[in-house]
Amino acid sequence: xxxxxxxxxxxxxxxxxxxxxxxxxGETLDVAAQYEIQGPEPSTSGYIFTRMGISETLVNADAxxxxxxxxxxxxSVSDDGLTWDFTLREGVTFHDGxxxxxxxxxxxxxxxxxxxxxxxxxxITGITAGDGxxxxxxxxxxxxxxAFLAEFRAQILAPASYGADGSGTDxxxxxxxxxxxxxxxxxxDATAYEGYWGDMPQIAEVTYSGVSRVETRALMAESGEAxxxxxxxxxxxxxxxxxxxxxxxSVAIPRTLLMKVNAGHPFLAKPEARRALSLAIxxxxxxxxxxxxxxxxxxxxxxxxxGWHSDEIAPLGYDVAQAQQILADLGWxxxxxxxxxxxxxxxxxxxxxxxxxxxxxxxxxxxxQQFRTIGVELTINTTNSSEIPSGHQDGSLELALxxxxxxxxxxxxxxxxxxxxxxxxxxxxxxxxEQFATLVRGIARGEGDDGDRAQAAAILQDELPxxxxxxxxxxxxxxxxxxxxxxxPFERSFGLQDMRWAE
Amino acid sequence: MNVLVSRLVQAVMxxxxxxxxxxVMMRSLPGDAAWRIAAGRYGYDRVDAAxxxxxxxxxxxxxxxxxxxVQWLGDLAxxxxxxxxxTGQPVIKEIVHQLGATVSLAxxxxxxxxxxxxxxxxxxxxxxxxxxxxxxxxxxxxxxxAPQFLIALVLIVLVAxxxxxxxxxxxxxxxxxxxxxxxxALGLSAVNARIARDAMARIADMxxxxxxxxxxxxxxxxxxxxxxxGVSVPLVTYxxxxxxxxxxxxxxxxxxxxxxxxxxxxxxxxxxxxxxxxQGTALMLGLGFVxxxxxIDLAVNRLDPRTAS
Numbered sequence: 001x002x003x004x005x006x007x008x009x010x011x012x013x014x015x016x017x018x019x020x021x022x023x024x025x026g027e028t029l030d031v032a033a034q035y036e037i038q039g040p041e042p043s044t045s046g047y048i049f050t051r052m053g054i055s056e057t058l059v060n061a062d063a064x065x066x067x068x069x070x071x072x073x074x075x076s077v078s079d080d081g082l083t084w085d086f087t088l089r090e091g092v093t094f095h096d097g098x099x100x101x102x103x104x105x106x107x108x109x110x111x112x113x114x115x116x117x118x119x120x121x122x123x124i125t126g127i128t129a130g131d132g133x134x135x136x137x138x139x140x141x142x143x144x145x146x147a148f149l150a151e152f153r154a155q156i157l158a159p160a161s162y163g164a165d166g167s168g169t170d171x172x173x174x175x176x177x178x179x180x181x182x183x184x185x186x187x188x189d190a191t192a193y194e195g196y197w198g199d200m201p202q203i204a205e206v207t208y209s210g211v212s213r214v215e216t217r218a219l220m221a222e223s224g225e226a227x228x229x230x231x232x233x234x235x236x237x238x239x240x241x242x243x244x245x246x247x248x249x250s251v252a253i254p255r256t257l258l259m260k261v262n263a264g265h266p267f268l269a270k271p272e273a274r275r276a277l278s279l280a281i282x283x284x285x286x287x288x289x290x291x292x293x294x295x296x297x298x299x300x301x302x303x304x305x306x307g308w309h310s311d312e313i314a315p316l317g318y319d320v321a322q323a324q325q326i327l328a329d330l331g332w333x334x335x336x337x338x339x340x341x342x343x344x345x346x347x348x349x350x351x352x353x354x355x356x357x358x359x360x361x362x363x364x365x366x367x368x369q370q371f372r373t374i375g376v377e378l379t380i381n382t383t384n385s386s387e388i389p390s391g392h393q394d395g396s397l398e399l400a401l402x403x404x405x406x407x408x409x410x411x412x413x414x415x416x417x418x419x420x421x422x423x424x425x426x427x428x429x430x431x432x433x434e435q436f437a438t439l440v441r442g443i444a445r446g447e448g449d450d451g452d453r454a455q456a457a458a459i460l461q462d463e464l465p466x467x468x469x470x471x472x473x474x475x476x477x478x479x480x481x482x483x484x485x486x487x488x489p490f491e492r493s494f495g496l497q498d499m500r501w502a503e
Numbered sequence: 504m505n506v507l508v509s510r511l512v513q514a515v516m517x518x519x520x521x522x523x524x525x526x527v528m529m530r531s532l533p534g535d536a537a538w539r540i541a542a543g544r545y546g547y548d549r550v551d552a553a554x555x556x557x558x559x560x561x562x563x564x565x566x567x568x569x570x571x572x573v574q575w576l577g578d579l580a581x582x583x584x585x586x587x588x589x590t591g592q593p594v595i596k597e598i599v600h601q602l603g604a605t606v607s608l609a610x611x612x613x614x615x616x617x618x619x620x621x622x623x624x625x626x627x628x629x630x631x632x633x634x635x636x637x638x639x640x641x642x643x644x645x646x647x648x649a650p651q652f653l654i655a656l657v658l659i660v661l662v663a664x665x666x667x668x669x670x671x672x673x674x675x676x677x678x679x680x681x682x683x684x685x686x687x688a689l690g691l692s693a694v695n696a697r698i699a700r701d702a703m704a705r706i707a708d709m710x711x712x713x714x715x716x717x718x719x720x721x722x723x724x725x726x727x728x729x730x731x732x733g734v735s736v737p738l739v740t741y742x743x744x745x746x747x748x749x750x751x752x753x754x755x756x757x758x759x760x761x762x763x764x765x766x767x768x769x770x771x772x773x774x775x776x777x778x779x780x781x782q783g784t785a786l787m788l789g790l791g792f793v794x795x796x797x798x799i800d801l802a803v804n805r806l807d808p809r810t811a812s
Contacts, residue, residue, distance in 0.1 A: 032672075032761075036771075038544065038589060038590045039590045039591065039592055041590075041591070043545075044544050044545060115557075116545070116553050116554040116557045117549075120553070121553070167591060183600070183763065184590065184592070184597075185590075185763065185768075185771075186674065186761060186763040187674065187675065187763070209672075209673060209674075209761060210761070211672055211761040212758060212761070213758060213759060213761075215656070215759075216659075216671060216672045216759055216760065216761060217672075219659050219660070219663060219664055219671040219672070220670070220671045220672055220673075222664045222671070223659075223663040223664045223667060223670065223671045224667065225663070225670040225671050225672065225673060354547060356546075356547050357547075383534075384534060384538075384539055384542055384774065385542050385546075385547035385550060386534075386535075386538035386539055386541060386542035386550050386555070387534065387538070389538070389550060389551050389552060389555070390534075390535055390538045390552075390555070393552050403547075405548050408548060408549070424551070425550075425551040425552055426551065
């Protein structure tokens with residue numbers, strides 16, 4: 001049977017070709033995360049460049065959220081709180097060899113300020129270059145300004161990084177790594193920058209891969225294909241945790257899973273009604289069964305948000321009987337199908353959520369069950385994330401299940417101001433509280449203390465313009481051939497420059 | 504020559520129809536495009552009214568439909584595909600990059616499927632009802648029925664995680680090709696093995712086959728001189744249809760294996776309402792169909808001269 005023999009030969013050749021690719025890659029640290037690179041544009045994909053150690057900001061934040069020196073070594077504010085002065089680090093060069101000076105920093109900040117983002121909303125009247133320093137003038141005091149400059153969109157790139165209209169054309173940063181190749185949307189290669197102002201990284205070659213499916217990322221860690229895998233789901237954490245070759249790191253981050261409530265909706269306008277919904281949520285059950293976290297959230301701010309988290313305020317509880325009693329007191333009566341009704345209207349609401357974070361639709365399904373036990377009918381609408389801010393704008397939103405990050409700017413005051421004082425698209429809807437607004441504005445000017453923060457948090461707990469459900473944990477997997485990996489609760493850096501190969 | 508002219512006319516019609524259809528479909532989707540594009544650009548943490556307004560102002564999305572469509576068709580006639588609404592890069596640049604990745608993956612898969620399927624099919628067809636024939640029937644039915652994401656995950660778990668022979672995902676080195684190409688190839692060869700088997704069984708039953716053996720040719724010589732060409736005609740014809748399976752599979756396989764191809768790009772472009780990207784990718788896929796069918800027509804004409812007349 002010659003035919004069979006030639007077939008076997010062909011198969012053998014194919015297997016050999018396959019086997020030729022088996023050799024291990026050289027000493028390159030491969031990072032895999034869910035984020036795709038849109039292009040060399042700091043306002044959209046800038047967080048990938050800062051996390052990879054390619055570009056840097058004037059101000060940094062440590063694991064406790066305390067601001068630390070970055071490209072600026074010190075900063076001070078005038079007595080009236082209207083003029084900030086940032087002294088720049090000396091001897092810093094961009095990856096193209098040009099020096100970072102005050103003029104280049106002003107250029108980068110002015111371009112960032114012209115694009116949508118937190119800088120655009122600040123009361124900045126002018127940014128001017130001094131002698132080795134940058135001066136920022138404000139129209140009203142803003143104590144948190146340095147924290148805003150730690151946000152990724154305020155990253156400092158060389159003038160050659162921008163096109164004539166300010167759009168990003170190239171990422172020429174100051175960080176410990178410089179880009180050698182970038183192929184949007186999925187990959188980026190970088191190498192240690194020999195002219196870096198700080199300590200040279202110990203691992204010289206790094207790559208970044210955008211892998212959107214969490215199952216694939218987990219398998220890349222399990223198979224040893226990527227040394228550093230960011231963003232794992234609960235099921236993968238359990239499985240990877242049982243392996244000898246992989247360390248799973250986990251840290252509480254300032255991000256809360258919460259239900260956004262339209263406080264202008266006739267069913268939800270009274271704080272008691274919102275409290276009844278909150279009492280119907282079994283947070284411990286959701287945390288244990290869906291998220292595999294040790295505990296649920298008993299207030300909006302997680303313990304890592306210093307000052308705003310308060311041990312004094314009464315924790316949110318789970319009490320179905322009390323929830324039913326409150327709703328009965330509000331005039332709701334159970335109909336024949338078990339759903340509450342009042343004046344001929346059924347207590348039926350739509351909960352909008354988005355699939356970008358895979359746990360959200362799961363938690364929504366659990367909430368549907370838990371609300372049914374108190375006679376509230378939920379319809380789940382899993383859709384594009386933008387439906388939530390747009391529904392907020394046109395008033396059509398009823399309930400939304402979201403994951404809100406309080407550390408987009410390392411100081412949560414930025415998010416608190418926009419979400420609960422202003423008409424923030426991701427925050428309170430049709431809810432205003434004068435006392436809360438006064439407290440928060442004072443804190444923003446730099447006049448408030450931790451007592452004021454706790455008091456503001458207590459008002460949110462009392463009024464429940466949003467209903468907190470769980471505090472997030474960020475998880476990542478690191479292969480044991482890498483040492484020195486740490487997980488940044490503020491999600492600013494992968495910390496590649498501090499890692500080294502195990503002996 | 505006639506074949507080429509009719510295919511060229513077909514290509515132009517396909518371009519106009521696909522462009523118009525995708526344009527109308529994208530316009531009639533529910534939801535505000537500016538919000539969707541802003542969500543695509545800035546992500547769920549940062550999409551808000553300010554970013555949606557900035558997108559709306561920048562792109563002039565509120566204009567009437569018909570002039571926008573006419574302009575797109577006009578640009579297309581000059582081979583100008585426009586720029587992506589999300590990344591701001593020229594669509595043609597992104598498509599060329601992604602199409603290259605997809606075409607190389609598809610070709611590798613096709614080649615691999617031709618190495619696996621037809622040889623097995625021919626062997627089975629030579630002994631219809633034999634052990635190999637029956638085993639092949641079970642295997643190809645099973646593979647055809649299994650969804651591709653399942654095959655992909657089984658392969659990753661087996662080859663990448665358990666045996667550690669190959670990377671689970673990635674792109675850039677030859678070894679990254681093997682698992683995604685094999686996933687696609689298994690589905691394809693399930694079908695082309697059956698086609699080769701049926702064609703072979705039919706040919707082996709023909710008088711000319713028996714005559715060739717009677718005149719003293721060995722089985723190998725009979726197959727090479729009188730069998731292969733006959734088997735190849737239905738196989739090649741069927742390649743055109745397999746292209747559909749391939750495109751379908753590429754979208755799933757690319758997202759599982761993190762492959763930066765056109766299927767992956769199309770899915771993302773639809774989510775974030777990137778109309779020029781959707782039009783560009785759909786057009787490329789449509790023209791791909793026409794091109795492949797034209798090539799198959801020509802190939803079949805050569806293989807089987809009876810069809811040319």
